């Protein structure tokens with residue numbers, strides 16, 4: 001079983017896995033882009049993965065890709081991260097409606113970030129799945 005450490009450089013290639021993850025590169029060679037579309041449009045192909053990596057030909061599509069579960073966790077994290085900048089700027093108190101303004105702003109930001117979050121969750125799943133020796137390999 002491979003070591004699960006996305007912060008460590010891959011011993012063979014001397015590349016960092018984390019920047020490759022955020023630029024949505026293949027978890028095996030860290031070079032091939034994993035999605036069919038470069039950008040997020042058209043939206044119906046937003047999370048469509050290439051069947052195989054262009055560079056190393058690693059199989060990328062897995063029936064059990066659980067990006068959805070990871071996406072939920074990331075969305076919750078974004079909602080909490082909004083508190084870090086919102087609270088010092090606007091303040092939140094129980095005395096007025098400020099908590100509702102915060103929740104609305106936070107939800108809008110989470111929705112705007114959603115296409116990116118959906119993609120990054122699929123990539124995170126790929127990294128976890130391929131690096132822990134999934135059965136489809």
Ligand SMILES: [Zn+2]
Nearest residue numbers: 026029053056
């Ligand atoms: Zn690859």
